[in-house]
Amino acid sequence: MKTLTKTLAVSAVSxxxxxxxxxxxxxxxxxxxxxxxxxxxxxxxxxxxxxxGGMARGKVPFDAQLAEKHATRINQLSxxxxxxxxxxxxxxxxxxxxxxxxxxxxxSFEKHINDLTDASANLMKVAASGNEGEIKKAIGGVxxxxxxxxxxxxxx
Numbered sequence: 001m002k003t004l005t006k007t008l009a010v011s012a013v014s015x016x017x018x019x020x021x022x023x024x025x026x027x028x029x030x031x032x033x034x035x036x037x038x039x040x041x042x043x044x045x046x047x048x049x050x051x052x053g054g055m056a057r058g059k060v061p062f063d064a065q066l067a068e069k070h071a072t073r074i075n076q077l078s079x080x081x082x083x084x085x086x087x088x089x090x091x092x093x094x095x096x097x098x099x100x101x102x103x104x105x106x107x108s109f110e111k112h113i114n115d116l117t118d119a120s121a122n123l124m125k126v127a128a129s130g131n132e133g134e135i136k137k138a139i140g141g142v143x144x145x146x147x148x149x150x151x152x153x154x155x156x
Contacts, residue, residue, distance in 0.1 A: 025087050028093070031089040049070070052070050055067060064127055064128075067123070067135050075121055081116075088103040097155045112145065116149070119138070
């Protein structure tokens with residue numbers, strides 16, 4: 001029984017390591033499709049971050065329920081980033097702003113994804129309180145994680 005448990009544990013760890021590593025696109029068409037899908041996720045992130053940034057800067061009326069809704073969406077999207085960036089498209093000429101570091105420094109990239117997941121989960125929790133000051137502070141935390149990823153993994 002102990003051998004089976006050890007075998008299962010080793011298999012699970014191996015599967016996690018394999019699934020966390022990027023796979024290389026096999027064709028221009030596959031790379032283009034993967035790039036389009038990846039960009040769609042990031043456009044949705046931006047569409048949900050925009051109103052939050054507006055609230056934080058006082059350019060959009062504050063609305064705790066709306067902040068919670070956008071935070072929930074950002075959190076859900078953050079959980080998809082790893083999957084939709086797993087295919088390495090760097091060897092093909094795709095219209096992308098992603099730096100090769102997305103795939104060559106995968107551990108760091110995934111840490112940034114996890115930071116976004118954590119920050120958006122915090123914003124969801126804080127937004128439920130309705131406290132405007134705390135919500136704006138938490139929005140700043142999400143924005144900081146976005147900027148950290150942009151600074152390291154996105155072309156200027």
